Each structure stands twice: as C-alpha cells, then as structure tokens.
Amino acid sequence: MSTIRIQTTQNVTLEYETASVGDRILASLIDYGLYLTWFIAWAVLNNEFNISPGGRAGMVLMYLPTTFYMLACEVFFNGQTLGKKALKLRVVRLDGTRAGLGDYLLRWLLRPVEIVMTLGVVALITILLNGRSQRLGDLAAGTTVISLKKRPDYSTPMAAEVARIEGYQPVFTQAAALSDHDVALIRKLLFHGTRQENPVLINEVANKVKAITGIHTDLPDAPFLKTVLRDHAHLIQQ
Secondary structure, three states, rough: OOOOEEEOOOOOEEEEEEHHHHHHHHHHHHHHHHHHHHHHHHHHHHHHHOOOOOOHHHHHHHHHHHHHHHHHHHHHOOOOOOOOHOOOEEEEEEOOEEOOOHHHHHHHHHHHHHHHHOOOHHHHHHHHOOOOOOOHHHHHEEEEEEOOOOOOOHHOHHHHHHOOOOOOOOHHHHHHHHHHHHHHHHHHHHHHHOOOOOOOHHHHHHHHHHHOOOOOOOHHHHHHHHHHHHHHHHHOOO
8 A cells, every 4th residue: 555745834744545446446335335225215215205206307306416425525524425434535635635625526527537437447547557546536636545544553552551540531522533543643743743842833733633623722732632642542442
C-alpha cells in the first residue's frame, strides 16, 4: 500500500496510507449493493401501493437518489459514502485538507465516464498506474482516498497507562468522536511540537481537536491534548 507525504504549515511531514484497490472496490460494492436494495424496495412498494407516477416521471423518481448518492454522501459525511465509512476510507485533498464541494463535484461528474460506462475498468487502471490511489476524478480534483485504519507504527503505551489508573474517569467524553487515524496524527504532532519546542504547532493541533470534538476548555494546549489522548484510550476500551 502506498503513502502520500503531506507537509504541514509547521514543516512537519505526515504520511497517510492511501486506500488499497481492494478496499476501494469493496467500498464501491457496498454502495452499489445499497443501490440494488433501493431498486428492489422501490419495485416492491410500487407494486404493492403504486406510490409513483408512471412513465418518465416515475423513472426520474426511481433514479434520483442513486444519481446523487455519491455526491451527497461525500459532501455531508466529510468525504465518505456509507461504503467508505464501512471500510474506513475518506476522500481528502493531496495536501491533507478537507475536500470541498467543487472537489466532490468534479469526482462525481467524471464517475459516469470512468466507472459506469466502462464498468470501472478506466478507474481501476488509473488507480493502479498513478501510485496515489487516484482515479480520473481524483486527478482532476486534486484529491485521493486515504485509509483511516490504525497503523501499527503508531502504537502507544497510552492505553496501558490508562489501564493502570484504577477507576479512571475520562475528562472529555467527546474524545470518543476521534478516529484512530485522528488520534495517531494528534500523538505524532504533539510529539514533534514538544520535541521542537513549537507552541504554535501544538496550539494549531489543539484548536483543530476542539473544532472536531466541540470541546471547550481552559486547559493549556499540551495538557489538553494529553488528556484527550488518555480519554480516547480509556473510552475505546469500554
């Protein structure tokens, strides 16, 4: 599995694992399985209750949800369809930032050409050749699909440390909202910021965590991040 290197504004290089071809195919199969479920449900309900108008209007109503499913999911679920969420994948820009509406729109507009009309052959070849898990839509939008699965080299004694604290009570239960990938990045950036005595980087990470979790606190940035990491380690064991 390849990785992409991302340089932060604080000159810290991060590595994201790009999604494997297998994971992307499985995620797509889940999404298309949902399409099939919708069509079957529509046919059954229409047969039993005649809920749709006939002719062209009925066809439009039937295909409307599946036509915009990918675009709507990625826009409202931060780069994830239900299939990607199940496989822990996410669409991001190549600089690691969150993709925007225009990025998702470009990916969606090229999907019929590279996936629907060619049964995914063009998308598959493009992903295999470019080395960054990018299909044509990703190349046009400057995006890729990353894996949010926990990486072994991000192992930490944090969980064991929490386990040794009898009756530990988490301070911020919102820490459970963070993914394993988020926690790994927080830990890595906190380590770099502390080692380099870079309070600006630590503050940037703390503000990002607060924005994601909705936490409000007066704790200094470094103690706040350490508390969040301990709380997450405790909460995921429950």
